[in-house]
Amino acid sequence: QVQLVQSGAEVKKPGSSVKVSCKASGGTFSSYTISWVRQAPGQGLEWMGRIIPILGIANYAQKFQGRVTITADKSTSTAYMELSSLRSEDTAVYYCASPEGTPDSFDIWGQGTMVTVSS
Amino acid sequence: EIVLTQSPATLSLSPGERATLSCRASQSVSSYLAWYQQKPGQAPRLLIYDASNRATGIPARFSGSGSGTDFTLTISSLEPEDFAVYYCQQRSNLITFGPGTKVDIK
Numbered sequence: 001q002v003q004l005v006q007s008g009a010e011v012k013k014p015g016s017s018v019k020v021s022c023k024a025s026g027g028t029f030s031s032y033t034i035s036w037v038r039q040a041p042g043q044g045l046e047w048m049g050r051i052i053p054i055l056g057i058a059n060y061a062q063k064f065q066g067r068v069t070i071t072a073d074k075s076t077s078t079a080y081m082e083l084s085s086l087r088s089e090d091t092a093v094y095y096c097a098s099p100e101g102t103p104d105s106f107d108i109w110g111q112g113t114m115v116t117v118s119s
Numbered sequence: 120e121i122v123l124t125q126s127p128a129t130l131s132l133s134p135g136e137r138a139t140l141s142c143r144a145s146q147s148v149s150s151y152l153a154w155y156q157q158k159p160g161q162a163p164r165l166l167i168y169d170a171s172n173r174a175t176g177i178p179a180r181f182s183g184s185g186s187g188t189d190f191t192l193t194i195s196s197l198e199p200e201d202f203a204v205y206y207c208q209q210r211s212n213l214i215t216f217g218p219g220t221k222v223d224i225k
Contacts, residue, residue, distance in 0.1 A: 035214065045155075045163065045206055047214040059213060062120060095162055102168045104210035105153045107175070109162035 002027035004034075004096050004110035011116045017084040020113045022096030024077045032099060034079040035106065036070060038092040046092075050104075051079060086117045121145055121209050123217035131225040138194040140220045142207035147187045151211040154183055154192045157219075158203045166205075167192065197222070 007021040022034060035050035049060035053072035060068055069082045079096060094113045097106035122145040132138055142152065150170040155163035165174040167183035170190060180195040194201055202224050207217040 037216075044219045045157075045208075045216040047208075047216060050214070061213065061215075097162075102172075104151075104214055105165060105168035105174075105208075106155075106163070107165040107168075112162060 002032070002098060002100060002108050004098060004108055006094075006096060006110040006113045009114040009116070011118065012086050014087055014117055014119055016086050017082055018086060018115050019080055019082040020094050020096075020115070022079045022081070022110050024079070024098070027100075033104070034070075034072065035097050035104070036068075036081040037095045037097055037106075039095070039112075040089070040092040043092075048081065048083075048094075053079065083115075086115075088117050091115065091117050121148060121212050121215050123207055123209060123215055125205075125207060125217040125220045127220060128218070129221045129223060131223055132197055133225045134197050134199055136197050138192075138197055138201070138222055140192040140194075140205055140222075142185075142190040142192070142217050144188045144190075144209060144211075148209040148211035150186050151209055152183075152185070152190050153208045153210070154181075155206045155208065156201075156203045157206065163206065194222075 005023045033050050036048040048064050049070050051058040051070045051072050058070045072079045096110040098108045100107045124143045126141045152170050154167040157163040171183045182193045184191050204219045204221045206219045
């Protein structure tokens, strides 16, 4: 059973960047995709993008194009999501998620990382 | 981008009642639709994938139906632990989530 463990909470200034990690264990890292989903306080789920570690190919939601970069390090089974030009509206819990079976149906989730953007 | 709309926004029901949640897509997503349950402070949990397939460990009271643009999640008889927010998600063209339906206790 794959498990995803994320890095800890972050507090950032507007205009800066944040990089959140997601370490996978218990499976073959390169064989599945890792997506990033965020949730602002009291709001719904928002998909940001995904990476296929075995190919190193990432896809992004149009809303985040140019501002988010998703990468993966196969040697450490870790995926990363970096969001730049942070603003207060980026305050949210950021989750990594992965399908164990059906592609892009997420049955495995990280514990979430709270990112607070505040001056 | 495919937009998902969920209705109602809130559903107030009593334990034992039947819950019917709707999800509509702005264009056909074939059967590439999933449903999730989320409780406060927790990550979402996959309930249904590809419109009608229950995920591992999901009770039989949860069922999904539909194809194309119109989908339904049915909870046949609400248990106390089912009061939560439910999201639909499509994977036909990249990935988008619906805004959610909150099922609360009447």
